[in-house]
Amino acid sequence: METIRPYLSPTFDPHSLTIEIAQAAESLVNKVGVLEAPISYRDLEKMAAHRMIKQISKMKMNCGGSLIPIRGGFLVQLDSAQNERMTRTSFAHEIGHTFFYDTGRDVPRPIYWDTGGSRNVRAEEGLSWVAARTMLAPTQMLQGFLKQDESWPNIHGLLSLIRKFDVSPQIMIRRLQDLESEQPKVVGDAAIYSIHVSRTEGDGPRRITARTKVWKFGGMKKMIAYNMNGPNVKVDRSLTLMEGRSLSEPYETKEVLVRGELGQIPTARYRFGCSWEDRSNTNLLAMVSAVRRS
Numbered sequence: 001m002e003t004i005r006p007y008l009s010p011t012f013d014p015h016s017l018t019i020e021i022a023q024a025a026e027s028l029v030n031k032v033g034v035l036e037a038p039i040s041y042r043d044l045e046k047m048a049a050h051r052m053i054k055q056i057s058k059m060k061m062n063c064g065g066s067l068i069p070i071r072g073g074f075l076v077q078l079d080s081a082q083n084e085r086m087t088r089t090s091f092a093h094e095i096g097h098t099f100f101y102d103t104g105r106d107v108p109r110p111i112y113w114d115t116g117g118s119r120n121v122r123a124e125e126g127l128s129w130v131a132a133r134t135m136l137a138p139t140q141m142l143q144g145f146l147k148q149d150e151s152w153p154n155i156h157g158l159l160s161l162i163r164k165f166d167v168s169p170q171i172m173i174r175r176l177q178d179l180e181s182e183q184p185k186v187v188g189d190a191a192i193y194s195i196h197v198s199r200t201e202g203d204g205p206r207r208i209t210a211r212t213k214v215w216k217f218g219g220m221k222k223m224i225a226y227n228m229n230g231p232n233v234k235v236d237r238s239l240t241l242m243e244g245r246s247l248s249e250p251y252e253t254k255e256v257l258v259r260g261e262l263g264q265i266p267t268a269r270y271r272f273g274c275s276w277e278d279r280s281n282t283n284l285l286a287m288v289s290a291v292r293r294s
C-alpha cells in the first residue's frame with residue numbers, strides 16, 4: 001500500500017509532493033481499471049477498498065466528509081445532505097487523505113507524527129484535493145477527450161469536459177492546471193480563468209465587479225491575477241456581454257487583439273469564452289482563452 005513520503009525536515013515543502021500524490025491517485029485508478037466517465041460512486045468504493053477504507057457512512061455533518069482511522073483501516077463519513085456530484089467529490093477527497101497515514105499499524109497514524117514533525121493540515125488538505133481531482137478526472141481519459149476535440153481550446157470544450165466527468169468547474173479547471181504542469185502539450189495553448197463576480201446594487205445600472213484568479217497554460221508567459229484593484233477593459237466587456245445570457249448559454253468572442261493589458265499576457269490575439277456557473281450573488285465564470293501566435 002502506497003503512502004506519501006513523510007516530511008523530511010521541519011523546512012520540507014509539502015507542495016513538492018504534488019506530483020507524487022497525483023501519481024499515487026493515478027495508480028489507484030489503474031488498479032480498479034476505470035474506463036468510463038464520469039467516475040461513479042461505485043468506482044470510488046473500489047478505490048476506497050484498496051486504501052483500507054472498511055466502512056462508509058452517510059450522516060448529517062457540517063462539512064463534506066471526514067476520514068477516521070480505525071482498527072485495520074479507516075472509516076469515511078459523508079454528509080448526507082450533499083447531492084450526488086458533491087458526495088463523489090467529498091468521497092474522493094477523503095480517499096486522498098489516506099495517503100498521509102502510516103497504515104502499517106493497528107490503527108493508522110498520520111505519517112509525520114512518527115518523525116516528530118508537526119502536521120501541516122493545510123498542505124494535506126490541498127494535496128488531498130490533488131488526489132481527488134486525479135481520481136475524478138484521470139489523465140488518460142482526460143487526454144483522450146482533449147485529443148478528440150479538434151476545436152480545443154474553447155469554452156464549449158471546457159463545459160463539455162465538466163459535463164462528461166460530472167465535476168464542478170473548479171475541479172476541472174484545477175485538474176487541467178495540474179495536467180498542464182506535468183504534460184503541457186496535452187492541454188495546449190490555452191489560459192483558463194475562474195472569475196468570482198460580485199454584484200453591487202445601486203441607483204444606476206447594476207455594477208458588476210470581478211475578482212479574478214488566473215492560471216497559466218501552455219506557452220504563455222507568467223500571468224498575474226488582474227482586475228483586483230481596478231477595471232479591466234477585456235474582462236469588464238466580457239461580463240457586460242454575459243449579462244444578458246442564460247445560464248446554459250456560453251459566449252465566445254471572435255479573436256481580439258490584447259495589447260499586454262491583461263496582467264502580463266503577451267500582446268497577441270485571443271479568443272475569450274465565458275460561461276456562468278450560476279448567477280447568484282457570487283458567481284463563478286469560467287473563461288478559456290485560446291492564443292494564436294503571429
Ligand SMILES: [Zn+2]
Nearest residue numbers: 093097125128
Ligand atoms: Zn480534507
